[in-house]
Amino acid sequence: MARSLHVFAPPSPSPSPRLLRPRLPSLPHHRRLLHREIFRASTSPPPAPDLGPAVLASDNGISASSLAATAAAAIDVDAVTEAEMKENGFRSTRRTKLVCTIGPATCGAEQLEALAVGGMNVARLNMCHGTHDWHRGVIRQVRRLNEEKGFAVAVMMDTEGSEIHMGDLGGAASAKAEDGEIWTFSVRALNSPLPDRTIHANYDGFTEDVRVGDELLVDGGMVRFEVIEKIGPDVKCRCTDPGLLLPRANLTFWRDGSLVRERNAMLPTISSKDWLDIDFGIAEGVDFIAVSFVKSAEVINHLKSYIAARSRDSDIAVIAKIESIDSLKNLEEIIRASDGAMVARGDLGAQIPLEQVPSAQQKIVKLCRQLNKPVIVASQLLESMIEYPTPTRAEVADVSEAVRQRADALMLSGESAMGQYPDKALTVLRSVSLRIERWWREEKRFEAMELPDVASSFSDKISEEICNSAAKMANNLGVDALFVYTQTGHMTSLLSRCRPDCPIFAFTTSTSVRRRLNLQWGLIPFRLSFSDDMESNLNRTFSLLKARGMIQSGDLVIALSDMLQSIQVMNVP
Numbered sequence: 349m350a351r352s353l354h355v356f357a358p359p360s361p362s363p364s365p366r367l368l369r370p371r372l373p374s375l376p377h378h379r380r381l382l383h384r385e386i387f388r389a390s391t392s393p394p395p396a397p398d399l400g401p402a403v404l405a406s407d408n409g410i411s412a413s414s415l416a417a418t419a420a421a422a423i424d425v426d427a428v429t430e431a432e433m434k435e436n437g438f439r440s441t442r443r444t445k446l447v448c449t450i451g452p453a454t455c456g457a458e459q460l461e462a463l464a465v466g467g468m469n470v471a472r473l474n475m476c477h478g479t480h481d482w483h484r485g486v487i488r489q490v491r492r493l494n495e496e497k498g499f500a501v502a503v504m505m506d507t508e509g510s511e512i513h514m515g516d517l518g519g520a521a522s523a524k525a526e527d528g529e530i531w532t533f534s535v536r537a538l539n540s541p542l543p544d545r546t547i548h549a550n551y552d553g554f555t556e557d558v559r560v561g562d563e564l565l566v567d568g569g570m571v572r573f574e575v576i577e578k579i580g581p582d583v584k585c586r587c588t589d590p591g592l593l594l595p596r597a598n599l600t601f602w603r604d605g606s607l608v609r610e611r612n613a614m615l616p617t618i619s620s621k622d623w624l625d626i627d628f629g630i631a632e633g634v635d636f637i638a639v640s641f642v643k644s645a646e647v648i649n650h651l652k653s654y655i656a657a658r659s660r661d662s663d664i665a666v667i668a669k670i671e672s673i674d675s676l677k678n679l680e681e682i683i684r685a686s687d688g689a690m691v692a693r694g695d696l697g698a699q700i701p702l703e704q705v706p707s708a709q710q711k712i713v714k715l716c717r718q719l720n721k722p723v724i725v726a727s728q729l730l731e732s733m734i735e736y737p738t739p740t741r742a743e744v745a746d747v748s749e750a751v752r753q754r755a756d757a758l759m760l761s762g763e764s765a766m767g768q769y770p771d772k773a774l775t776v777l778r779s780v781s782l783r784i785e786r787w788w789r790e791e792k793r794f795e796a797m798e799l800p801d802v803a804s805s806f807s808d809k810i811s812e813e814i815c816n817s818a819a820k821m822a823n824n825l826g827v828d829a830l831f832v833y834t835q836t837g838h839m840t841s842l843l844s845r846c847r848p849d850c851p852i853f854a855f856t857t858s859t860s861v862r863r864r865l866n867l868q869w870g871l872i873p874f875r876l877s878f879s880d881d882m883e884s885n886l887n888r889t890f891s892l893l894k895a896r897g898m899i900q901s902g903d904l905v906i907a908l909s910d911m912l913q914s915i916q917v918m919n920v921p
């Protein structure tokens with residue numbers, strides 16, 4: 349069937365039979381513009397506003413170090429966001445944030461840069477794959493691009509967890525299992541090359557846990573086997589649903605229509621290998637650690653105190669991945685304990701019936717927002733784009749639904765890690781987000797969700813009331829932007845939680861807080877040094893932003909401050 353979708357970037361030439369589909373127009377103009385703007389933003393200093401002692405240098409004869417000092421003393425904003433703001437006006441900046449899993453298709457400097465230019469806010473590294481050297485290379489490359497090109501891409505490490513999975517197929521990229529074939533799943537340490545039709549299972553208790561007659565699902569059902577015989581460390585299985593086996597694919601087994609949770613349910617959430625990975629992540633200064641297969645709040649609390657002890661002033665945020673039956677059971681306490689959550693639909697769909705995944709997603713997204721935690725919707729958003737340059741209608745509808753639910757972020761998995769069209773997949777997420785968000789503005793569809801109190805102190809309660817009121821005022825008055833000055837980022841997330849109808853300019857003194865705010869809905873994070881004199885902060889910010897063409901005289905702004913717990917409504921002078 350021919351597929352086409354006109355809003356997206358064009359497919360690259362390919363000999364596939366799908367070429368019957370109509371050709372799309374060439375590279376959209378805005379994409380080229382974006383490149384040019386970024387080039388400018390990253391290679392020349394911003395026009396110097398007539399403000400502050402460090403911005404007096406003239407255009408000629410400035411040394412690189414004084415330029416850097418100028419930028420540091422002035423204001424830092426992600427070069428991509430700045431370019432988007434200049435191009436489309438800041439009112440239509442994208443509210444939904446984008447996470448890309450980095451893998452062999454995207455680990456090079458050029459590919460990472462292309463993703464950053466395409467709107468990647470967070471780069472995710474899955475510790476199920478790759479060596480520490482490989483991950484270190486990617487993290488450092490991302491940091492280098494941030495410094496050299498003015499991006500603000502944050503890094504998320506995702507733990508392997510104690511899931512049961514297959515080995516790496518002895519180096520083969522994949523293996524085909526045909527209907528009726530007999531395969532052996534073994535807990536033996538196998539040497540490569542592996543014997544024919546033999547797969548290693550990483551969990552020692554595997555052979556004891558499974559029973560003859562059980563159904564074995566690879567990757568939640570991409571391939572199915574029936575257990576026919578157990579012989580010592582080997583389990584013989586007959587393939588009942590043929591398909592492609594991929595290295596380290598996830599394994600679950602089912603009995604009488606439900607997931608079997610024997611001793612594998614007792615496996616630790618954070619394995620000894622995960623602790624080594626976490627030490628590595630702390631040492632490399634990742635911004636987020638996403639914990640796979642969380643079962644209870646306890647493990648989140650444990651990890652958070654470990655991080656606090658290991659790195660005193662660390663800003664590493666802990667994200668709970670909701671992908672198991674236990675995590676659904678203990679959902680509220682897990683989310684309360686975490687700094688955010690991920691709806692990890694891949695494994696979730698292997699643990700609960702598929703038709704329950706959408707309602708679970710909706711419930712998790714809503715609860716996270718109520719509890720003031722950012723939430724990522726992940727897995728198979730654009731699965732077909734691993735192979736094809738355009739998405740299916742169903743995928744576009746799924747992405748739209750996640751945006752419509754006002755999730756903080758959308759994530760690419762295999763599409764960006766090992767797919768053929770990582771940039772195009774990212775473009776689809778970006779275009780669909782922008783389209784739905786524009787539709788809200790056109791239709792004046794404000795979100796008035798009942799938001800429960802989350803404050804734990806009277807001071808927090810004041811901040812919360814200020815944010816709720818400010819968001820409501822912003823919608824009712826039709827203001828152009830909310831400005832929030834924050835040390836910790838707390839008040840910015842309270843504001844983001846209200847999902848107001850205008851962008852939120854978040855000013856923070858800390859580079860790491862700025863990167864972390866990248867995951868939250870509607871926030872445009874800036875790094876800026878400021879004092880507790882709001883009058884002077886505002887004047888300074890207005891001049892800096894005006895000089896860079898990001899706001900104009902007359903724009904209506906509501907300004908909030910964390911430190912002063914203040915709220916002001918004013919026109920940009």
Ligand SMILES: Nc1ncnc2c1ncn2[C@@H]1O[C@H](COP(=O)(O)OP(=O)(O)OP(=O)(O)O)[C@@H](O)[C@H]1O
Nearest residue numbers: 449450451452474476477478694695761762765766
């Ligand atoms: N660092 C990497 N090296 C090689 N391949 C990778 C890497 N990261 C991801 N991939 C490939 O991309 C696919 C999808 O990646 P992703 O990390 O989203 O897997 P997942 O199975 O959805 O996540 P999880 O393992 O956390 O459940 C993987 O199955 C793997 O083939």
Ligand SMILES: CC(=O)C(=O)O
Nearest residue numbers: 692693694695726727
């Ligand atoms: C992202 C992930 O871990 C999952 O979907 O299973």
Ligand SMILES: [K+]
Nearest residue numbers: 506507508640
């Ligand atoms: K993982």
Ligand SMILES: [Mg+2]
Nearest residue numbers: 671692694695
């Ligand atoms: Mg998973």
